[in-house]
Amino acid sequence: MIKVIVPATSANIAMGYDCLGMAVNLFTSVKIEDADKFSITGCDEAFQNEDNLVYQGFIQGCKHLKREVPTISIDIQSEIPESRGLGSSSACIVAGIIGAFEYFKEDVDKDVILQIATAMEGHPDNVAPAIYGGLCIAFEDSNGHYDVIKYPVDDSYYFTAVIPDFKVSTNEARKIVPKEVKTTTVAHQLSHCLAMLNALSTGDIKQLKDAIDDRLHEPYRKKLINGFDEVKKIVEANDSVVYISGSGSTLIIISNSSDRRDKIIEALQKRFEKFSIKNVEIMN
Amino acid sequence: MIKVIVPATSANIAMGYDCLGMAVNLFTSVKIEDADKFSITGCDEAFQNEDNLVYQGFIQGCKHLKREVPTISIDIQSEIPESRGLGSSSACIVAGIIGAFEYFKEDVDKDVILQIATAMEGHPDNVAPAIYGGLCIAFEDSNGHYDVIKYPVDDSYYFTAVIPDFKVSTNEARKIVPKEVKTTTVAHQLSHCLAMLNALSTGDIKQLKDAIDDRLHEPYRKKLINGFDEVKKIVEANDSVVYISGSGSTLIIISNSSDRRDKIIEALQKRFEKFSIKNVEIMN
Numbered sequence A, B: 001m002i003k004v005i006v007p008a009t010s011a012n013i014a015m016g017y018d019c020l021g022m023a024v025n026l027f028t029s030v031k032i033e034d035a036d037k038f039s040i041t042g043c044d045e046a047f048q049n050e051d052n053l054v055y056q057g058f059i060q061g062c063k064h065l066k067r068e069v070p071t072i073s074i075d076i077q078s079e080i081p082e083s084r085g086l087g088s089s090s091a092c093i094v095a096g097i098i099g100a101f102e103y104f105k106e107d108v109d110k111d112v113i114l115q116i117a118t119a120m121e122g123h124p125d126n127v128a129p130a131i132y133g134g135l136c137i138a139f140e141d142s143n144g145h146y147d148v149i150k151y152p153v154d155d156s157y158y159f160t161a162v163i164p165d166f167k168v169s170t171n172e173a174r175k176i177v178p179k180e181v182k183t184t185t186v187a188h189q190l191s192h193c194l195a196m197l198n199a200l201s202t203g204d205i206k207q208l209k210d211a212i213d214d215r216l217h218e219p220y221r222k223k224l225i226n227g228f229d230e231v232k233k234i235v236e237a238n239d240s241v242v243y244i245s246g247s248g249s250t251l252i253i254i255s256n257s258s259d260r261r262d263k264i265i266e267a268l269q270k271r272f273e274k275f276s277i278k279n280v281e282i283m284n
Helices: A053-064 A087-102 A110-123 A127-132 A170-175 A183-202 A205-211 A218-224 A228-237 A258-271 B052-064 B089-105 B110-122 B127-132 B172-176 B185-200 B205-213 B218-224 B226-236 B257-273
Strands: A002-011 A020-034 A038-041 A072-078 A135-140 A146-151 A156-162 A179-183 A242-244 A251-255 A276-280 B004-011 B020-034 B039-041 B072-078 B135-140 B146-151 B159-163 B180-184 B240-242 B251-257 B277-278
Touching: A002 A087, A002 A110, A002 A127, A020 A087, A020 A127, A020 A156, A053 A072, A053 A087, A053 A110, A053 A218, A072 A087, A087 A110, A110 A127, A110 A146, A127 A135, A127 A146, A127 B185, A127 B257, A135 B205, A146 B185, A156 A258, A170 B172, A179 A183, A179 B185, A179 B257, A183 A205, A183 B135, A183 B146, A183 B180, A183 B277, A205 B135, A205 B159, A205 B226, A218 A242, A218 B159, A228 A251, A228 A258, A228 B072, A251 A258, A258 A276, B004 B127, B020 B039, B020 B159, B020 B277, B052 B072, B052 B089, B052 B110, B072 B089, B089 B110, B089 B127, B089 B218, B110 B127, B110 B185, B127 B135, B146 B180, B159 B257, B172 B218, B180 B185, B185 B205, B218 B240, B226 B240, B226 B257, B251 B257
Parallel strands: A038 A072, B039 B072
Antiparallel strands: A002 A020, A020 A072, A020 A135, A135 A146, A156 A251, A156 A276, A179 B180, A242 A251, B004 B020, B020 B072, B020 B135, B135 B146, B159 B251, B159 B277, B240 B251
């Protein structure tokens, strides 16, 4: 029996639109066993078929290893909510591919897993941190190969995931972002992203607050997230920052004091009873 | 007598459009002395008047220090060519401001100099490295205050400035860049800028070559630089990279081998007899 555990991931990280991603400690845990008959258990019935992303990942892993796909049973236990901007599909894909490598007792080469997973997912923003952990970007070189660059995050930061009781369709969230932006916005995004990475590495919360000022997707996607403005107001009143994880609906709060974080959580829990609010940690 | 020496600066640095800048070892050297009569010597006659940027910087420095502007003579000796994208005006402004601080025996506080110089120049891309040295960005916080973030550059790189025999008007170079870009271009620029900074810090020339692929200004500004495509061809054939310094006309070549660098210089000198080609070093 093979067991693979893959973390949730938060893409974009405020100023890193379609580039940065970060692994956090919510997990998808997958068991793979030889079986007489193909089966999938543990997940929603809608996913208990051959289209299941864990199984699809497993198949791609077998293909890469030039092995016939064995008959297996898969059990999936996941803490990562679906369609909430926490990389649930990426976690499944990565778990399936790694599962195939482990099934055939092959070395799990992160670089190889990244290439396969990115080809399946279409972009590396979530699969890269799901595989490498931490805060990272995956950069596509001129041969179409993805390299990972990791960024340090200071220990003084506390991260909290605010997971609404509604989904946001990735497709809809993509459509709502304008196709063009002003050229001056590019310099704004770039300088602010560099400042954000600097602030994340040094623990300078003042700089972090100044740096997080996204003009690419937040102004549009927040309309799909009921309560966003109110959450942001509460967060900012407590000297902290918040960004839309991936394309939402999850919001990630960053504080540098557990007191302030707890105050924010208390206020949010009162106001948004149906939201799930979880303290999370970066998985390095 | 006060003597102030300020380095040339190369802004944009390929993927850091309107953000990054780097100090290099070409200098503007300014002497300031008490005099019976205001005078400026050493520079082009067109600049020997009160509009001179060194003098204007000196005046702003005096204003900040709440001192009356004394009657001075200024002598300017500069290796930095004008209107070539090497920060000649920023060097003058910075020299003038520092000159005022030194004249009145005040501590030269880089942070204060940066705020004054940026207000004069309109943007911090050149004045920040002129003051702080090295490769840096100046990031504007929510109070309009500029903070500097410095980036390391690996010792294995060689830099060469190719200075054409013609100027490029900054105004024209600004106009030629489209006002809008595709949103997908922002992610391209951002991921490639992060990869470029990583490659500059690690010495990974392969990653540097992949990372340098500007889609914001080079495709347009190169039209103002006669010979650009030919220079680029020669540079790339020798496993090196080239970018437009500031808004041109100077091009900066980055190699990681003195042999390759020398081959490039030989080829360029043959083809572009009137261009000035100088090996430069980062001033940290």
